[in-house]
Amino acid sequence: MILIIQLGLKFDGRSYLELMMSSLSDSFFIPYNMIMNGYLVAFVILNTLLIQVPLLVALVAGDIIAGEANMGTLRLLVIRPVSRTRLLLVKFYASVIYTVALLVWMALLALLLSMLLFGTNDMMIARNTVMEQIRSSDVLWRYFAAFGYATVALSTVAALAFLLSVFADNSIGPIVSTISIVIVLTILSEMRIPLYDNTVKPWLFTSHMLAWKGFFYSQSDGQGAAIPGTIENLPAILRSLGVLLLYIFGFVTAAIVSFKKKDILS
Amino acid sequence: MSPIVQVDGLTKIFKDQEAVNGLSFTVYPADIYGFLGQNGAGKSTTLRMLLTLIAPTAGEIRIFGMDLRTHRREVLRRVGAVIERPDLYKYLTGWENLSLFARMSGLRPDRRQLLDQLELVGLAERAHSKVGTYSQGMRQRLGIATALVHDPDLVILDEPTNGLDPQGIADIRNLILHLSHHRQKTVIVSSHLLSEMELIAGRMLIIDRGKKITEGRVDELFNPAETIVELETADAEDTAMKLGRSRWQPFLRERRGSKFLLKMDKAEIPVLTRELVELGIGVLAIQPRHSLEDYFLTLTTANQHVDAFTA
Numbered sequence: 001m002i003l004i005i006q007l008g009l010k011f012d013g014r015s016y017l018e019l020m021m022s023s024l025s026d027s028f029f030i031p032y033n034m035i036m037n038g039y040l041v042a043f044v045i046l047n048t049l050l051i052q053v054p055l056l057v058a059l060v061a062g063d064i065i066a067g068e069a070n071m072g073t074l075r076l077l078v079i080r081p082v083s084r085t086r087l088l089l090v091k092f093y094a095s096v097i098y099t100v101a102l103l104v105w106m107a108l109l110a111l112l113l114s115m116l117l118f119g120t121n122d123m124m125i126a127r128n129t130v131m132e133q134i135r136s137s138d139v140l141w142r143y144f145a146a147f148g149y150a151t152v153a154l155s156t157v158a159a160l161a162f163l164l165s166v167f168a169d170n171s172i173g174p175i176v177s178t179i180s181i182v183i184v185l186t187i188l189s190e191m192r193i194p195l196y197d198n199t200v201k202p203w204l205f206t207s208h209m210l211a212w213k214g215f216f217y218s219q220s221d222g223q224g225a226a227i228p229g230t231i232e233n234l235p236a237i238l239r240s241l242g243v244l245l246l247y248i249f250g251f252v253t254a255a256i257v258s259f260k261k262k263d264i265l266s
Numbered sequence: 267m268s269p270i271v272q273v274d275g276l277t278k279i280f281k282d283q284e285a286v287n288g289l290s291f292t293v294y295p296a297d298i299y300g301f302l303g304q305n306g307a308g309k310s311t312t313l314r315m316l317l318t319l320i321a322p323t324a325g326e327i328r329i330f331g332m333d334l335r336t337h338r339r340e341v342l343r344r345v346g347a348v349i350e351r352p353d354l355y356k357y358l359t360g361w362e363n364l365s366l367f368a369r370m371s372g373l374r375p376d377r378r379q380l381l382d383q384l385e386l387v388g389l390a391e392r393a394h395s396k397v398g399t400y401s402q403g404m405r406q407r408l409g410i411a412t413a414l415v416h417d418p419d420l421v422i423l424d425e426p427t428n429g430l431d432p433q434g435i436a437d438i439r440n441l442i443l444h445l446s447h448h449r450q451k452t453v454i455v456s457s458h459l460l461s462e463m464e465l466i467a468g469r470m471l472i473i474d475r476g477k478k479i480t481e482g483r484v485d486e487l488f489n490p491a492e493t494i495v496e497l498e499t500a501d502a503e504d505t506a507m508k509l510g511r512s513r514w515q516p517f518l519r520e521r522r523g524s525k526f527l528l529k530m531d532k533a534e535i536p537v538l539t540r541e542l543v544e545l546g547i548g549v550l551a552i553q554p555r556h557s558l559e560d561y562f563l564t565l566t567t568a569n570q571h572v573d574a575f576t577a
Contacts (some may be wrong), residue, residue: 072353076412079317080370081343263280264319 002109038115039123039139045110054157061095061161062174069169069266095158138228142215149212156205156244159251166255169266205247208240270452276325285311287476298446300467301456308476309456313424346418352409356398360408371416383411403434423455494560497526500548508545
């Protein structure tokens with residue numbers, strides 16, 4: 001998928017940019033050749049894929065306990081002299097390791113390969129009516145921070161799938177349920193309903209999953225230029241990070257409490 | 267001799283269904299303890315409670331003198347088990363499965379230890395084949411190897427001969443006897459096959475619908491002289507009427523279509539045969555039976571079944 005996007009942008013990136021920046025092209029001269037570089041391509045890819053990657057995470061985390069129950073191996077694990085809490089924590093760590101590996105792989109393909117294919121230059125990001133330019137030397141650390149944040153965001157999905165996995169004896173249920181919950185909550189997070197804006201949305205984990213983009217928004221000086229090494233709203237990112245960590249803790253704790261009481265009948 | 271397992275008043279209720287009801291029994295060291303009951307009698311539920319897979323609703327389990335609730339890990343360190351089918355990781359080899367479960371038991375087994383276990387169950391030659399390519403019997407034996415890999419004192423095997431061919435059944439039987447006689451393991455083995463239990467068990471518990479029917483030494487539980495005889499005749503209605511009026515009426519236990527089950531001494535079978543002919547009953551077949559179901563019939567009183575013939 002990443003390679004398909006990269007190939008498309010390599011051969012017809014200008015058309016893509018013209019389409020994306022049609023509202024700005026009348027007012028500004030846009031140097032398309034400079035803008036279309038590895039950093040922007042990686043940003044486009046991450047925007048596209050970070051919506052779909054939860055599916056890959058749910059596939060593995062939803063299967064991690066339910067799959068064992070389905071195979072009949074869960075009872076062989078539970079009768080070993082290991083506490084159920086430890087067994088479950090190790091299983092959750094395995095889900096997180098998979099999530100990290102997935103993101104590292106994405107980073108290699110989306111960022112490193114894009115940098116090789118398209119080269120590097122200043123990164124231009126369109127935000128509503130504002131165009132932000134981040135200097136080439138100021139981009140890479142933002143990607144590392146974004147990938148770190150995405151690890152926590154996707155681990156939240158993993159924790160949800162993991163919790164549902166404890167209640168099931170086959171993988172389909174937890175996987176489908178996780179995806180359904182993520183889709184419904186994402187729609188709710190994106191809808192502009194004043195009633196929900198300040199009451200429900202701040203507490204939905206899906207409202208915080210895309211906060212990684214905040215690492216690419218810099219503070220600006222008096223002339224409207226981005227100040228290198230700054231983040232526009234770090235407290236908001238940290239707050240989102242805190243909400244996601246709370247969700248992970250809650251999901252995993254609920255999974256452990258349920259699993260400790262569960263009769264293994266599979 | 268201190269018991270290895272002491273179970274007192276064990277009860278398990280699933281929602282509103284009572285799977286095990288007030289079960290009590292004791293298992294002594296180096297014994298092969300048979301756990302006999304028909305399908306759905308509560309055998310697996312009881313064994314799962316002994317392994318902490320299922321939490322009891324009531325009752326107490328002590329293994330090696332320790333309360334299972336408070337000493338779970340200490341107990342499980344000394345217990346090996348195979349519950350129902352030994353579903354191992356099919357994409358791993360036998361060797362890898364064994365190594366994995368050894369490590370989960372807190373061991374770092376060397377090559378020799380793993381090989382010994384695989385040799386014990388006759389799988390050394392297929393050690394490096396994927397478990398997905400194993401036959402049912404081989405998987406069963408590998409399951410037993412994973413149960414033995416940490417050298418437990420107590421081995422619990424739930425229906426280990428299920429789905430095996432006669433040779434596979436004999437292999438498992440010999441393995442269980444070897445564990446008890448040569449390695450001094452205490453073995454609890456469940457089955458719904460009375461004949462299997464008679465061949466290996468020293469003591470036996472028989473349960474039905476979650477309740478204990480009887481417990482004791484196998485040679486004391488069964489009266490070798492007494493049996494259930496199955497009689498098949500040409501005219502079932504005529505036979506029911508004539509038997510109902512004859513001196514054999516108290517021996518009748520059950521009628522199944524054209525077949526009748528009678529409980530009697532084996533020595534009386536020739537007398538029965540002769541008198542059936544004298545009564546003018548056309549006998550198609552007469553043979554002693556030996557199943558768990560028949561054993562349950564020998565435990566019931568005659569009055570419970572007479573109605574079926576006199577109504």
